[in-house]
Amino acid sequence: xxxxxxxxxxxxxxxxxxxxxxxxxxxxxxxxxxxxxxxxxxxxxxxxxxxxxxxxxxxxxxxxxxxxxxxxxxxxxxxxxxxxxxxxxxxxxxxxxxxxxxxxxxxxxxxxxxxxxxxxxxxxxxxxxxxxxxxxxxxxxxxxxxxxxxxxxxxxxxxxxxxxxxxxxxxxxxxxxxxxxxxxxxxxxxxxxxxxxxxxxxxxxxxxxxxxxxxxxxxxxxxxxxxxxxxxxxxxxxxxxxxxxxxxxxxxxxxxxxxxxxxxxxxxxxxx
Numbered sequence: 001x002x003x004x005x006x007x008x009x010x011x012x013x014x015x016x017x018x019x020x021x022x023x024x025x026x027x028x029x030x031x032x033x034x035x036x037x038x039x040x041x042x043x044x045x046x047x048x049x050x051x052x053x054x055x056x057x058x059x060x061x062x063x064x065x066x067x068x069x070x071x072x073x074x075x076x077x078x079x080x081x082x083x084x085x086x087x088x089x090x091x092x093x094x095x096x097x098x099x100x101x102x103x104x105x106x107x108x109x110x111x112x113x114x115x116x117x118x119x120x121x122x123x124x125x126x127x128x129x130x131x132x133x134x135x136x137x138x139x140x141x142x143x144x145x146x147x148x149x150x151x152x153x154x155x156x157x158x159x160x161x162x163x164x165x166x167x168x169x170x171x172x173x174x175x176x177x178x179x180x181x182x183x184x185x186x187x188x189x190x191x192x193x194x195x196x197x198x199x200x201x202x203x204x205x206x207x208x209x210x211x212x213x214x215x216x217x218x219x220x221x222x223x224x225x226x227x228x229x230x231x232x233x234x235x236x237x238x239x240x241x242x243x244x245x246x247x248x249x250x251x252x253x254x255x256x257x258x259x260x261x262x263x264x265x266x267x268x269x270x271x272x
Contacts, residue, residue: 012040012077016102016133018093018123019047021060024108026067028138031266032106033072035136035144040077044100048085048092057084090126097133104134109267128241128269134167135269142266147171151234153182153225153250154202156195160240164272165205168238172209179211180232184224189215225250229265238268 017032019025032043045064047057061082068080085092096102109124124137150171171177181202183189191199199213218224228234239250 012042012079013103014042014044014100016044016046016093016096016100016105018089018105018107018127019045019064021047021057021064022108024138024140026064027140027142028106028108029064029068030071031138031142031144032136033068033078035106036078037075041079042100043078043080044083044096044102045080046083046085046092046096048087048089089123090130093127094131097131102133104136105131106136106138109137109139132241132271134271135267137267137269139263139265141264145235146174146176147236148176149178149180149232149234150236150238151180151182151225151229151232152238153184154240154243155185156183156191156198156202158240158242159198159201160242160270161272162205164240164270167268167270169205169209171236171238172206172211175210177210179206179209180228180234181211181213182216182225182228183214184216184218184221186217186219186221189217222250234265236268237265238270241269241271 013036015032015036017025017029019029029045045061047061049055049057065080065082083096085095087095093105097105105127107124107127109121127135128137150168152168168179172179183191214228216224216228218227225237229237237250
């Protein structure tokens with residue numbers, strides 16, 4: 001399993017790694033280097049400076065590069081570039097995605113300034129909703145392992161095009177990986193005609209792959225996701241960015257006292 005989320009093509013992959021030099025951002029960088037160990041990559045380490053901050057970040061970048069070189073074996077096909085921007089975080093990320101032709105953003109769920117009890121921090125939330133690029137969010141306690149059980153929560157209300165779903169197909173190229181499509185409804189599990197049509201499209205796309213549908217009823221979506229991920233030992237959650245209804249309930253809420261999936265399971269966000 002050399003590549004899981006990124007297709008193998010001739011050109012090198014361009015990966016954006018936003019960092020605030022916190023432990024959470026380091027965990028995301030370490031995860032990315034293990035995940036893409038065998039993939040030729042340009043890694044762009046991006047730090048966004050507040051206009052009021054006069055700190056010289058060159059020493060921080062130097063320490064980060066030293067940490068990378070001492071923690072991982074040197075890969076000839078990995079190249080690192082440091083970038084400092086002096087504008088808003090979202091604008092910086094969006095500009096770098098366009099300028100560097102970024103294939104994927106990999107970042108921590110929270111940074112040093114995101115200590116509030118939310119599933120994802122403010123910066124990650126803004127990237128999800130405002131930057132159209134594949135995004136892999138790494139929680140604070142996530143450690144890399146080969147994906148064997150992958151969850152795909154959906155309400156079947158929106159059709160997703162084949163190109164958007166391509167990373168799922170890449171993941172399932174590994175015969176040991178299973179996709180668990182999860183539908184959670186607060187009232188009933190019955191699908192209307194429109195939802196059934198979208199479910200059929202998904203079935204056609206996954207033909208020949210290892211997958212299963214799971215229909216649950218629960219008034220609290222985050223609780224249902226928690227129970228499901230624990231029971232199935234899920235190690236990656238995939239979501240379509242345009243499905244904002246599920247996003248708000250699974251990622252953009254603050255009721256995290258009784259759930260743990262946000263601390264250990266990466267989220268892959270797919271954009272059209």
